[in-house]
Amino acid sequence: MSDILRFNFVYQEKSCSLQVAAERNSGKLTIQCHGFFGQEDTVPDYNWDFVQDEGDWEKLIYAIEDNKADKWESSYIDESVENGAEWSLEIHTLGKHTMSEGYNRFPKEFEAFKEDILSFVRMKRRQIVPAIEGFNFLAVAELKGLTNPIVFVDKLQKTFTFYNLLDDIENDGTYFMEEGDWENIQEIVLDNAIFDKFKGFPTVDGSRKDFQFSVSVGYGPGQITQRFRGDEPEWWDNFATAVYNYITMIYTEGRKPADGNIGAYKE
Numbered sequence: 001m002s003d004i005l006r007f008n009f010v011y012q013e014k015s016c017s018l019q020v021a022a023e024r025n026s027g028k029l030t031i032q033c034h035g036f037f038g039q040e041d042t043v044p045d046y047n048w049d050f051v052q053d054e055g056d057w058e059k060l061i062y063a064i065e066d067n068k069a070d071k072w073e074s075s076y077i078d079e080s081v082e083n084g085a086e087w088s089l090e091i092h093t094l095g096k097h098t099m100s101e102g103y104n105r106f107p108k109e110f111e112a113f114k115e116d117i118l119s120f121v122r123m124k125r126r127q128i129v130p131a132i133e134g135f136n137f138l139a140v141a142e143l144k145g146l147t148n149p150i151v152f153v154d155k156l157q158k159t160f161t162f163y164n165l166l167d168d169i170e171n172d173g174t175y176f177m178e179e180g181d182w183e184n185i186q187e188i189v190l191d192n193a194i195f196d197k198f199k200g201f202p203t204v205d206g207s208r209k210d211f212q213f214s215v216s217v218g219y220g221p222g223q224i225t226q227r228f229r230g231d232e233p234e235w236w237d238n239f240a241t242a243v244y245n246y247i248t249m250i251y252t253e254g255r256k257p258a259d260g261n262i263g264a265y266k267e
Contacts, residue, residue, distance in 0.1 A: 003094055004024065004064070004070075004093055005023070005025060005093060006023040006024060006092045007021070007022060007060070007089065007092065008021040008090040009117060010087060011085070011087045012087070013085035013086075015034075015035045016035030017032070017033075017034045018117070018118075019033075020117055020120070022052065022060055027052040028049065028050075029052045029124075030048070030049050031046070031048050031121055031124060032046075033047065033121055033125075034225075043125060044225065044226050045214075045224070045226075045227060046222060047222050048128065049221045050124060050127075050221070056120075059120055059123075062116075063113055066116070067109035067113035067116065068107075069091075069109065069113050070091055072089070072107045072109075074099065075100070075101060076100075076102030076107065077103050077104075077105055078104040078105035079104075080104075084104025085104055087101065087102050087110075089101070128222075130198045132186065132190065134219045135189075135217055135219060136154070136155040137153070137154055137217065137219075137223060138153045138185060138215075138217060139153075139214075139218075140214075140215050140216075141213075142212070143210070143211060143212040144212075147164065149162070149163070149165045149244060150162065150163050150164065151244065151247050153177075153181075155182045157258075158177045159176060159258050160174070160177055160250070161174040161175075162247055165244060165247060165248060173258075174257065175251060175256065175257055176255055176258055178255070184246060185243070188242045188243055188246065192242070193235075194239065197215065197226055198217070208231055211230060212227060212228070213229075213240070214226065214227040214228070215239075
């Protein structure tokens with residue numbers, strides 16, 4: 001196993017997706033995780049580029065070795081089921097590239113291998129501590145009945161983007177921020193103690209299973225998303241209303257659309 005230089009594992013099922021890619025020589029580790037949250041996998045959504053800590057590479061190689069993943073067949077296909085799970089594992093050694101992939105069919109060691117990878121993903125997620133330092137992106141979204149507003153605020157791009165926030169869908173789009181906007185958004189995040197919401201794992205709670213509330217915070221290397229399904233968290237209304245009202249206010253001031261803003265109003 002010492003000859004493995006890099007590998008890439010991808011898994012996708014329904015709305016869940018997971019990718020873990022690692023390079024031995026550069027020490028780069030990329031994790032993209034969406035939909036693995038709640039009572040089963042307890043991994044909140046996030047995507048992040050890490051520099052490998054001591055022992056990270058060995059843990060990933062152990063998952064491959066212990067589950068004989070480097071010995072899997074090249075293809076596992078079962079087309080009898082629509083919208084089944086898709087997966088792939090690429091392993092690169094010096095001068096050799098091997099790939100195993102499947103659709104709705106798996107090697108016998110696959111579930112154990114996936115659980116080893118998810119355990120690693122959980123471990124790396126715990127190393128991320130949301131804080132005001134470096135915080136430069138916010139996304140707030142809710143799925144509740146017929147109203148599905150979503151807002152993105154990007155400090156680096158100096159823009160705010162919204163969809164389904166106003167009555168007229170033609171107003172959806174991206175607009176420029178001005179001085180002081182980002183600081184006011186930060187204040188809303190801090191006043192509502194949003195960073196504290198990332199310390200636990202969300203669960204599906206209450207009778208309204210089709211309701212979903214999510215907040216994302218972004219930094220230089222990546223982004224974390226915390227989703228809540230079921231009944232609305234008691235803190236959500238104050239937070240989301242403050243964000244939505246602020247974005248609505250600066251839009252009604254007549255902010256200019258950002259370049260390439262499809263659907264934004266024209267002067």
